[in-house]
Amino acid sequence: xxxxxxxxxxxxxxxxxxxxxxxxxxxxxxxxxxxxxxxxxxxxxxxxxxxxxxxxxxxxxxxxxxxxxxxxxxxxxxxxxxxxxxxxxxxxxxxxxxxxxxxxxxxxxxxxxxxxxxxxxxxxxxxxxxxxxxxxxxxxxxxxxxxxxxxxxxxxxxxxxxxxxxxxxxxxxxxxxxxxxxxxxxxxxxxxxxxxxxxxxxxxxxxxxxxxxxxxxxxxxxxxxxxxxxxxxxxxxxxxxxxxxxxxxxxxxxxxxxxxxxxxxxxxxxxxxxxxxxxxxxxxxxxxxxxxxxxxxxxxxxxxxxxxxxxxxxxxxxxxxxxxxxxxxxxxxxxxxxxxxxxxxxxxxxxxxxxxxxxxxxxxxxxxxxxxxxxxxxxxxxxxxxxxxxxxxxxxxxxxxxxxxxxxxxxxxxxxxxxxxxxxxxxxxxxxxxxxxxxxxxxxxxxxxxxxxxxxxxxxxxxxxxxxxxxxxxxxxxxxxxxxxxxxxxxxxxxxxxxxxxxxxxxxxxxxxxxxxxxxxxxxxxxxxxxxxxxxxxxxxxxxxxxxxxxxxxxxxxxxxxxxxxxxxxxxxxxxxxxxxxxxxxxxxxxxxxxxxxxxxxxxxxxxxxxxxxxxxxxxxxxxxxxxxxxxxxxxxxxxxxxxxxxxxxxxxxxxxxxxxxxxxxxxxxxxxxxxxxxxxxxxxxxxxxxxxxxxxxxxxxxxxxxxxxxxxxxxxxxxxxxxxxxxxxxxxxxxxxxxxxxxxxxxxxxxxxxxxxxxxxxxxxxxxxxxxxxxxxxxxxxxxxxxxxxxxxxxxxxxxxxxxxxxxxxxxxxxx
Numbered sequence: 020x021x022x023x024x025x026x027x028x029x030x031x032x033x034x035x036x037x038x039x040x041x042x043x044x045x046x047x048x049x050x051x052x053x054x055x056x057x058x059x060x061x062x063x064x065x066x067x068x069x070x071x072x073x074x075x076x077x078x079x080x081x082x083x084x085x086x087x088x089x090x091x092x093x094x095x096x097x098x099x100x101x102x103x104x105x106x107x108x109x110x111x112x113x114x115x116x117x118x119x120x121x122x123x124x125x126x127x128x129x130x131x132x133x134x135x136x137x138x139x140x141x142x143x144x145x146x147x148x149x150x151x152x153x154x155x156x157x158x159x160x161x162x163x164x165x166x167x168x169x170x171x172x173x174x175x176x177x178x179x180x181x182x183x184x185x186x187x188x189x190x191x192x193x194x195x196x197x198x199x200x201x202x203x204x205x206x207x208x209x210x211x212x213x214x215x216x217x218x219x220x221x222x223x224x225x226x227x228x229x230x231x232x233x234x235x236x237x238x239x240x241x242x243x244x245x246x247x248x249x250x251x252x253x254x255x256x257x258x259x260x261x262x263x264x265x266x267x268x269x270x271x272x273x274x275x276x277x278x279x280x281x282x283x284x285x286x287x288x289x290x291x292x293x294x295x296x297x298x299x300x301x302x303x304x305x306x307x308x309x310x311x312x313x314x315x316x317x318x319x320x321x322x323x324x325x326x327x328x329x330x331x332x333x334x335x336x337x338x339x340x341x342x343x344x345x346x347x348x349x350x351x352x353x354x355x356x357x358x359x360x361x362x363x364x365x366x367x368x369x370x371x372x373x374x375x376x377x378x379x380x381x382x383x384x385x386x387x388x389x390x391x392x393x394x395x396x397x398x399x400x401x402x403x404x405x406x407x408x409x410x411x412x413x414x415x416x417x418x419x420x421x422x423x424x425x426x427x428x429x430x431x432x433x434x435x436x437x438x439x440x441x442x443x444x445x446x447x448x449x450x451x452x453x454x455x456x457x458x459x460x461x462x463x464x465x466x467x468x469x470x471x472x473x474x475x476x477x478x479x480x481x482x483x484x485x486x487x488x489x490x491x492x493x494x495x496x497x498x499x500x501x502x503x504x505x506x507x508x509x510x511x512x513x514x515x516x517x518x519x520x521x522x523x524x525x526x527x528x529x530x531x532x533x534x535x536x537x538x539x540x541x542x543x544x545x546x547x548x549x550x551x552x553x554x555x556x557x558x559x560x561x562x563x564x565x566x567x568x569x570x571x572x573x574x575x576x577x578x579x580x581x582x583x584x585x586x587x588x589x590x591x592x593x594x595x596x597x598x599x600x601x602x603x604x605x606x607x608x609x610x611x612x613x614x615x616x617x618x619x620x621x622x623x624x625x626x627x628x629x630x631x632x633x634x635x636x637x638x639x640x641x642x643x644x645x646x647x648x649x650x651x652x653x654x655x656x657x658x659x660x661x662x663x664x665x666x667x668x669x670x671x672x673x674x675x676x677x678x679x680x681x682x683x684x685x686x687x688x689x690x691x692x693x694x695x696x697x698x699x700x701x702x703x704x705x706x707x708x709x710x711x712x713x714x715x716x717x718x719x720x721x722x723x724x725x726x727x728x729x730x731x732x733x734x735x736x737x738x739x740x741x742x743x744x745x746x747x748x749x750x751x752x753x754x755x756x757x758x759x760x761x762x763x764x765x766x767x768x769x770x771x772x773x774x775x776x777x778x779x780x781x782x783x784x785x786x787x788x789x790x791x792x793x794x795x796x797x798x799x800x801x802x803x804x805x806x807x808x809x810x811x812x813x814x815x816x817x818x819x820x821x822x823x824x825x826x827x828x829x830x831x832x833x834x835x836x
Contacts, residue, residue: 040080042140049213068139151222196222356401389524392574416457421467426489450498459505526573548586568618627735632727635738636719639754644761656699664704667712715752717743739771755779
């Protein structure tokens with residue numbers, strides 16, 4: 020207990036403090052100057068000290084002990100450095116041997132040394148000089164007022180504080196130091212905190228320290244009050260719900276209705292009997308219903324169990340669609356919906372043919388790989404329509420959590436089945452067509468690998484027992500026809516790719532785009548624009564102008580946007596009464612500029628003039644095939660090579676290989692060897708922001724370097740592809756169909772391909788073969804002779820001429836006949 024003494028002991032305060040004082044170590048109380056404290060003494064050294072002191076007005080040193088658990092001290096280090104000189108006011112002996120005493124704090128002293136530990140300790144002290152105790156500046160008075168206001172707030176929040184304390188404080192504002200000590204005395208603070216306040220000799224800092232402690236206590240009380248209020252609200256809400264349920268129960272009893280929960284349980288049991296689930300699912304669902312009957316409807320677990328039962332009962336365990344096995348009819352539907360894509364259509368017909376004969380067949384896993392806009396996703400819908408099956412599309416682009424495939428465990432809040440099971444529920448049949456769109460864009464993260472989760476889904480030997488984590492029972496996916504789509508195969512993990520039957524969809528030729536535009540795109544966009552069917556006509560030359568001048572793509576998305584743009588402008592004219600709906604309109608090539616503005620693409624690469632060091636290469640990307648311009652130049656230097664254009668390591672190595680071939684054949688090519696030492700070479704691949712990699716540009720780079728060092732021009736109407744070795748051999752590359760179509764779209768006249776890729780020409784449309792001269796080579800020297808104008812090989816016979824694929828195809832046709 021502490022009491023403020025005011026000026027009652029002025030004479031005592033004014034007494035000089037001796038250099039040595041009897042030491043009374045305290046463990047549970049801190050005495051501040053000008054305050055009276057009452058406490059009991061039970062430790063033997065302290066009892067010896069009090070026994071030896073007179074009854075009243077004896078001075079002693081009141082020091083706070085650092086270790087509150089220790090029974091004794093060994094020296095000054097065991098005490099806080101600042102103590103209080105005090106006087107003994109009263110002592111009273113208690114029956115248990117302890118002494119109840121009252122002391123009054125006088126002034127702060129600094130403990131220099133502790134001596135004479137027996138029978139009691141003596142402390143050598145010196146006055147502890149404080150700073151700012153007489154500061155009555157406006158700033159200090161504002162600080163004191165702030166402390167008083169905050170303490171008043173604390174008293175209003177904490178019922179443990181008496182309101183009288185505020186009045187006492189207001190009447191005893193006598194300097195910042197004494198006011199801070201008074202606040203610290205009245206506050207419920209740990210002994211260590213009070214000891215730190217006692218040790219602070221700067222009065223301003225001491226007052227700020229106390230203000231900070233008051234603020235912390237106010238914040239703690241505010242949090243406690245908010246928690247109590249929330250708890251009270253939750254309790255009141257639970258009680259209210261309980262009373263309402265009891266009233267509802269009584270009302271139902273009066274009406275003779277069954278209990279709400281019991282009625283729900285009965286309905287679930289009836290649904291379970293009617294659902295005819297597989298045995299393992301039936302047992303699980305039955306156990307969950309029994310468990311639900313034991314859970315209170317007010318419990319959060321009730322909804323978790325109920326939702327799980329709902330999912331088990333809602334899935335199509337046995338319901339299947341009847342397949343349309345009329346192969347002719349299916350073919351007609353597929354041809355009506357999509358132009359071309361014969362390989363995919365044939366595969367669907369094969370699947371139905373086997374199903375028709377065998378009656379039961381596990382669904383295949385097809386993967387349609389091709390550039391955007393070639394109809395991969397829409398083809399899935401068309402297949403479902405032709406077969407009479409339900410169709411569901413699952414977008415996998417950017418997926419990085421395997422729980423999206425395998426489901427979340429029910430222990431998590433908001434758990435749901437994976438996307439596969441969700442799609443099965445939406446389909447409502449056990450044999451739908453599920454399209455896994457953008458399967459090449461799955462990503463791996465700390466939450467799992469979705470591609471690994473798909474291994475079970477897409478494996479015919481495992482997916483009849485697919486186990487979703489949420490359902491926790493096997494579900495049969497073997498009747499599902501999975502169709503995956505991707506732009507590239509490279510990003511699909513090998514084990515996943517191995518489970519899929521890959522069907523490649525290349526870009527459309529110009530003639531195919533014309534047919535698709537006439538049959539599908541133009542009628543659809545005319546209708547979407549609100550124009551009359553048959554009143555808008557696009558000439559063949561107009562379609563070609565749009566394809567060549569305003570789109571450069573393997574697919575049809577941008578092309579359809581251009582057609583839609585023209586139709587909208589026509590609709591605008593009709594709405595503005597500049598023309599009528601019944602008026603026939605023919606869109607001519609010259610009209611395209613008015614509707615779509617200037618051409619987005621310059622004339623094709625085939626019109627480029629021959630240049631030194633510039634070659635048309637061919638590339639294969641996720642967007643389809645494309646032409647790749649390769650530029651090279653040289654300047655005085657020391658034989659250094661610079662390569663730019665956002666290239667990968669493999670492509671950089673292709674530049675090194677090509678340069679090594681040129682240097683080793685410099686004499687044959689008529690190139691002075693000194694040029695390689697006196698000139699620096701820079702090889703650049705335009706569109707530097709687009710990453711490029713792969714070995715297929717080897718022959719193009721070699722041709723560019725030979726042209727550069729010989730000074731002879733390369734034909735602008737020829738393109739080539741192929742990997743080159745140090746011996747000059749041309750190796751096979753991929754994407755032949757896409758690359759040939761890119762050359763065809765660009766208006767080139769001739770394409771040089773590796774001899775070993777001759778087998779891939781079967782996939783190239785006849786239209787492209789007729790428009791292009793395709794030459795097969797197995798030695799880069801053949802490419803050099805074909806592409807570089809006027810190139811002669813010094814001292815060696817000319818290389819064997821490359822074989823034209825057209826002549827070979829012609830002779831093959833005769834033998835086939």
